[in-house]
Amino acid sequence: MATEKQRTAAKKNVKKAISAATSKKTISHLPAETRSALGKQGAAVAQRRRTGSKGPKTRAELYEEAKKRDLPGRSKMGRDELERALARR
Numbered sequence: 001m002a003t004e005k006q007r008t009a010a011k012k013n014v015k016k017a018i019s020a021a022t023s024k025k026t027i028s029h030l031p032a033e034t035r036s037a038l039g040k041q042g043a044a045v046a047q048r049r050r051t052g053s054k055g056p057k058t059r060a061e062l063y064e065e066a067k068k069r070d071l072p073g074r075s076k077m078g079r080d081e082l083e084r085a086l087a088r089r
Contacts, residue, residue: 059079062079062083063082071085
């Protein structure tokens, strides 16, 4: 039989584990809008891989291209924003 001290420690550990699990930054804890956007982005990457697109695919590659073209605000842009900005220039 467990002592009172052991039961208290066990309860504390369970509460700590529950709080850690709920505070994790996993996709399931993101807002639906964000999850949807991530899914669409992933599908677009998969489509480019299937079709064998020759253009830049990653944010890093797009960023390097923007750097070469001296695109203002590039460091704060995401992958899609970089792609659109490069298409406009």
